Amino acid sequence: MSPLPFSAPPSPQALGGLRVIELGQLIAGPFAGKTLADFGAEVIKIEPPPAEGSAGGDPLRQWRMLHNGTSVWWQVQSRNKHSVVLDLRTPEGRETAARLIDEADVVIENFKPGTMEKWGLGYDALSARNPGLIMLRISGYGQTGPYKDRPGFAVVGEAMGGMRYLNAEPGRIPVRAGVSLGDTLAALHGVIGILLALQARHATVTSEVPKGRGQVIDVALYEAVFNCMESLLPEYSAFGAVRQPAGSALPGIAPSNAYPCADGMVVIGGNGDSIFKRLMIAIGRDDLATDPELASNPGRVKRVAEIDATIGAWTGARAVSQVLDVLNAASVPVGRIYTAQDIAEDPHYRAREMIVPVTTHDGLTVEVPGIVPKLSGTPGAIQRRGPLLGEDTEAVLSRLKK
Structure with missing residues (x-):
């Protein structure tokens, strides 16, 4: 299979016409944006400019194994997106971001709760300008509650959600899964929330609100993990049973x-x-x-x-x-x-188009995971490689209404 030429998909896409502004960094928010982009949403990723001691952009650009200074992971997490550089620490950057969000359907952020409000970009301010706006907010502990101001990464969410305790051999120290499951689970719950909010928005269309009413989707990392913990809580509630680590076995289900x-x-x-x-x-x-x-x-x-x-x-x-x-x-x-x-060598992966070669801006061919899920009528597609930092700034900002 030759590398993708990044042409238009052969059929309509389920989220074609949906405009998304992605403000998040690293894994959870950007994974949600990537999933929407795979199915046709226009995802505009806002990244910080270079600063002293920093290359700028999403830190994931520099994570794990690099080719010419950029992570090959970037070709998965940021495919199909447009990169716009804005400094949200400045009034000018924040106002430009607000103007982009004025014309968007969805905004994704995964900052510590209160950060968007501090910047004047909280939901109340943004929805007053764009009543149909849907905002996905991913954080460690959610936007409310006594822990909301604590910093939270996936590793902490996996621990608090109950997963880490079980992920061990009996009597041994719990281990992590090796990938950031908490982030990915939160992102997927966020995508579900966006799709639900879009469906609800359709039901609130009026002449005064032509796109319908938007809403906030509040996803906590630990809650996304906890939601997948099956019988953990009911067994404790009913019987006082604290489920214990069992290594590679599945306790209570045999063999x-x-x-x-x-x-x-x-x-x-x-x-x-x-x-x-x-x-x-x-x-x-x-x-x-x-x-x-x-x-x-x-x-x-x-x-x-x-x-x-x-x-x-x-x-x-x-x-x-x-x-x-x-x-x-x-x-x-x-x-x-x-x-x-x-x-990489499995023929079933290849037959299902789950291994897809793409070419980076400097000619490196990288194989990346294909599209999930597979839709028969409006399939997803990889149309763009991961963008260079600020590659689309001029093109995107030139479309803003004067």
Whole structure:
């Protein structure tokens, strides 16, 4: 597959005509903007100018592995966006930002609560000028409550939301997932909020408010994490049970775990009643497949150590490829634990267009994740590489109404 030529998409896009002003930096706010841009929204990213000791722009430009001074991650997080440089610390920069927001549908910010108000860019001020404006506000703890003024990063949100405590081997120090899940979960909740607010705005269209009424979407990092914690709170509320770390297993659901092979590891989800029977037959343990106590999940949970040991003994004597062949043939959910190399070499990723080559401004070809989700009628598309700092300032500002 050759690198993308960054041409117009072949069909209409779901968010075509939507104008978004992105004021956030790093991960949560910009990931929300990236998701909207993938589906046709015009996302104008406002970045700070260079200053003494700083290259300027979103700090993510300088994060992790760099090519000619710019992170290759930038080609994922800021694709399809336009970069405009404004200094929001100055009255002129703030007024120009307000004028851009006057003509926008959505503004995204992930500053500490109160920052936008300090700049005169709070929702009350902006919506007085643009009643249809929708504002996504992502912060560590939300815009209200006793913790609202605390600084919050994804790592703290994951801890407070309950995820970090569970992400450990029993008795070991909890570890992080290796990526900023709290930021991404908050961004996706923010995108859901924007789409809900747009739908609600349609219902409030009047002659006085031709676009309808906008609203604020308040997303806290810890709440986005907490919203995905399944039975954690109900089990404590009902039974006083504090769920504990369980390593690679899924407590209370059996069998679901990672198992060693002769040349690696696999994960197996054999926790459906009929799936468990097929799994046991496939590994030659018909006796367990027909054991009445193991016919449903509660019985299997009681004997999970025995089941895991049985599966582990079978996988440990075989190569990963053998385990995959046998269990896939038996319709048992199984998979190898992928590295970046495994992903890059996997034909299914390629067939689903989940690995897409793009070319940076200086000619480097980089493979980036494709578009998710996949829409049949109005699909997303990668139309622009990640912009240079301030690349679109003149073009965007020249469109402002005088």
